Amino acid sequence: MHYFAPGASVADHLAADCGMALAFIVVAGEQERLRRCEAPDCGRAFVDLSRNRSRRYCDSRTCGNRLHVAAYRARRKEAAG
Numbered sequence: 001m002h003y004f005a006p007g008a009s010v011a012d013h014l015a016a017d018c019g020m021a022l023a024f025i026v027v028a029g030e031q032e033r034l035r036r037c038e039a040p041d042c043g044r045a046f047v048d049l050s051r052n053r054s055r056r057y058c059d060s061r062t063c064g065n066r067l068h069v070a071a072y073r074a075r076r077k078e079a080a081g
């Protein structure tokens, strides 16, 4: 599928593909799977393809793990007084 003009930049190409993917998801009635990452300094949109739709972060290995570490450090700090 090609939705970009000849000579379009790679970014334009990716944006066009991404837009079509989002349009497809909305049309398919899956818009509730479109989420925003819960990491406060991230906020990226992502599509939750997990079976129980419980995904909270765009990438659990980066944002998810980063917040877990931050929460762990905050708890330790509180415990230490």
Ligand SMILES: [Zn+2]
Pocket: 037, 038, 039, 042, 043, 044, 057, 058, 059, 063
């Ligand atoms: Zn994120």
